[in-house]
Amino acid sequence: MHNEILRVNKLNVSLNGDEILKDLNFSVKKGEVLIILGPNGAGKTTLFKSLLGLLPYSGEVIWHSKRISYLPPRELIHRKELPPLTLEDFFKFKKVSSYKIAKILNQVGLDPNILKKGFESLSTGQFQRMLIAWGLVDEPEVLLFDEPAYGIDIGGQETVYSLLQNFWKEHNLTILLITHDLSIVWGHADNVLCLNKNYYCYGKPQEVITPKELEKLYGTGIEFYEHSHIGS
Amino acid sequence: MHIISALILGAFICGAAGYLGSLMVTKRMSLMGEALGHMTLPGIALAIIYGFDISIGAFFFLLLGIILIWLLEKRTKLPMETLAALVISSSLAIAFLFLPEEETINALIGDISKITMVDTITTVAFSTIIFLAINKVFSNMIFVSISEDLARVSGINISRMNLIFLSCIALVIAIGVKVVGGLLIAALVAIPASTSKNLGKNLTHYSYGGLLFGSTAGVLGILGFQLTGIPAGPLIIMISAVLFLISLIFVK
Numbered sequence: 180m181h182n183e184i185l186r187v188n189k190l191n192v193s194l195n196g197d198e199i200l201k202d203l204n205f206s207v208k209k210g211e212v213l214i215i216l217g218p219n220g221a222g223k224t225t226l227f228k229s230l231l232g233l234l235p236y237s238g239e240v241i242w243h244s245k246r247i248s249y250l251p252p253r254e255l256i257h258r259k260e261l262p263p264l265t266l267e268d269f270f271k272f273k274k275v276s277s278y279k280i281a282k283i284l285n286q287v288g289l290d291p292n293i294l295k296k297g298f299e300s301l302s303t304g305q306f307q308r309m310l311i312a313w314g315l316v317d318e319p320e321v322l323l324f325d326e327p328a329y330g331i332d333i334g335g336q337e338t339v340y341s342l343l344q345n346f347w348k349e350h351n352l353t354i355l356l357i358t359h360d361l362s363i364v365w366g367h368a369d370n371v372l373c374l375n376k377n378y379y380c381y382g383k384p385q386e387v388i389t390p391k392e393l394e395k396l397y398g399t400g401i402e403f404y405e406h407s408h409i410g411s
Numbered sequence: 412m413h414i415i416s417a418l419i420l421g422a423f424i425c426g427a428a429g430y431l432g433s434l435m436v437t438k439r440m441s442l443m444g445e446a447l448g449h450m451t452l453p454g455i456a457l458a459i460i461y462g463f464d465i466s467i468g469a470f471f472f473l474l475l476g477i478i479l480i481w482l483l484e485k486r487t488k489l490p491m492e493t494l495a496a497l498v499i500s501s502s503l504a505i506a507f508l509f510l511p512e513e514e515t516i517n518a519l520i521g522d523i524s525k526i527t528m529v530d531t532i533t534t535v536a537f538s539t540i541i542f543l544a545i546n547k548v549f550s551n552m553i554f555v556s557i558s559e560d561l562a563r564v565s566g567i568n569i570s571r572m573n574l575i576f577l578s579c580i581a582l583v584i585a586i587g588v589k590v591v592g593g594l595l596i597a598a599l600v601a602i603p604a605s606t607s608k609n610l611g612k613n614l615t616h617y618s619y620g621g622l623l624f625g626s627t628a629g630v631l632g633i634l635g636f637q638l639t640g641i642p643a644g645p646l647i648i649m650i651s652a653v654l655f656l657i658s659l660i661f662v663k
Contacts, residue, residue: 231564249564256558262437262618263611264553272554272565297612298557 182209184321184353185230189238192222192229198376199225203238205372205381209320210351212367214358214384217374218397223357224252226374227323230355244353248319250310252326252357258299258306266301266309267294273317283312287342304335311342321353322346328360336360340367361388414637417523420531421629423538424590425647428583429603429625431545433618434552434576436604441597446495447580448596450476451588452506455518459511469593470585476502477577506593521592521644523633534586541579542622548572549618590629591644602651603628609658624654 183206190203199222207213215223229236231249270280281291287308293301301309307327314322327343328336340363346352356367371387373380373396380387380396435444451469458468476498483494510518551572555562563569587596607620632647639646 228560231560233560233563247564249561251558251560255560257556260439261556262433262553262608263613263616264557265613268550268553268614269557271550 183207184209184211184243185355186241187230187239188241190226190229190236190240191238192225192234192236194225194234200229200236200374203379205370207353207355207370209353210347211369212347212354212356213370213372214356214363214368215372215374216358216361216396219359221374221376223374224325227325227355227357230323242321244320246318246320247323248314248317248321249323250314250325250327253303253307253310253329256310261298264298265294266296266298269298270294270313270316273313275317279316280312283316284309286345287312288338303331304338307331307335307339308342311339311346315346315350315352318350319352321355323355325357326359327356328358328363343367361393413528414633416528416531417526417633417643418630420526420534421523421590421633421643421647422626423535424583424586425599425603425629425632426622426626427538427541428587428596428599429607429621429623429628430542430618431579431583431621432600432602432604432625433607433621434545434549435580435600436608437553437556438576440580441601442492442495444580444584444600445597446480446498446502447473447476447584448588448593449499449502449506450593451584451596452502452510452518452593455588455593456506456510456514459514459518460509465589466585469588470581472502473581473585477581516642517592519592519594520642521588521590521595523590523636523643526589530589534589537582537586541582544575544579548575550614552576553614591647595644595648598648598651599625602648602655606651606655606658609655609662624651628654 185207187203187205190200191198192200203226205213215226217223225234227249228234230240231247232240280294284291284293289305289308289312293305293309311327314324322343324343327339331339343354343356344367347354368384370382371384373387373392375396378395380392435441450472452472454468454470454472455465456468458465480494480498483489484491506518507515551562551567554565554567555569555572559569583600584596587599591599603624604621606624607617611617611620628647628651631650632643635641635646635650636643
């Protein structure tokens with residue numbers, strides 16, 4: 180397919196002898212939003228790491244883009260016990276002009292003066308906005324974002340998702356998003372990939388997110404409401 | 412010993428050690444520096460007995476030591492801190508076996524009175540190489556400390572970077588033992604960086620602060636030796652410690 184940006188064929192990943200992902204097949208089109216859903220320990224982060232070549236795997240991962248940006252779960256970004264580091268230092272890792280940095284900070288609603296602040300001094304909400312700016316400042320075609328809203332209050336979560344949606348609309352960004360949060364699926368996803376160890380399902384949200392599939396994914400006891408008010 | 416020549420040597424190697432130290436402190440390798448410093452002692456002893464350059468003996472034993480620690484860590488899965496303790500004491504014990512008694516103190520705390528013009532020239536050359544190499548990997552090493560995954564996705568070759576870093580550590584220690592000896596070398600890398608961490612607001616301040624405080628202590632220590640006759644090694648470390656104490660007043 181000419182507008183395919185990622186194809187995954189028979190992806191198998193084992194860690195320390197444990198089979199985490201088994202025979203996974205899916206593809207992502209340019210400009211698509213794919214949500215990856217599943218309980219803790221299902222292998223969602225492992226999937227991202229394999230897609231990025233950070234973990235050994237068997238099978239095929241074919242990217243039709245070199246401009247891939249990755250934002251790991253926030254708790255995997257060390258903010259303590261670092262040398263004195265300003266946000267300016269952090270943005271220098273990206274090697275882009277200061278004009279672009281200021282511009283994108285404005286777009287995520289942060290004052291560019293924040294660059295002089297220490298890396299550890301931001302609040303959780305500010306840090307997440309800053310991270311989105313950092314991930315997108317070099318204009319990637321694809322963004323892989325692991326748990327964007329983890330640990331953020333509801334107002335903050337909405338900000339994060341609406342920011343992502345703005346960038347998606349403006350730049351035809353392809354987004355792969357890991358989340359726990361079922362409610363965002365309806366509003367933003369083109370496709371959903373649900374993972375739980377050796378089980379997975381894949382398809383359009385309305386086909387995949389059924390009470391039956393959720394029960395298979397999370398076990399019994401999940402309450403299911405269709406949120407008609409969420410979305411663009 | 413010509414005083415100007417000694418001052419140049421001190422400024423360069425102590426500056427390089429302080430600059431490198433800012434990375435070692437970030438990587439929590441100060442104790443490792445202590446272990447490596449002690450490992451040079453048997454090499455220094457052999458160099459004194461057979462009359463070859465102390466740094467060459469030290470460097471050879473450092474290489475042996477790094478391989479030994481690497482093997483021990485792989486085989487035993489003991490924490491680095493335990494291995495460091497093991498290495499520190501055994502190297503000291505081995506060195507005492509055959510270190511000539513009248514030379515013991517020089518091996519432990521350094522002796523700049525024997526430094527020659529050739530030493531100064533090679534030290535300046537190596538210190539410059541170390542500075543340039545660390546300057547090249549510095550920001551990427553910090554990036555890895557923040558998130559190894561992010562750094563790898565950005566295309567950073569971590570093992571190549573670590574190799575450069577370890578080689579610089581071995582070089583700084585091998586050269587530094589001439590000035591401050593095997594016992595004090597860890598302080599040469601750790602203290603200037605700690606001072607700089609207290610004062611610095613960003614990465615540039617922090618790394619160049621390490622260089623500046625290292626160099627300052629080196630120069631003042633050697634001047635102090637010239638004036639008082641107290642060995643330069645302990646003087647350099649004491650001045651470094653005083654600078655650190657002063658920096659405490661300004662801790663943010």
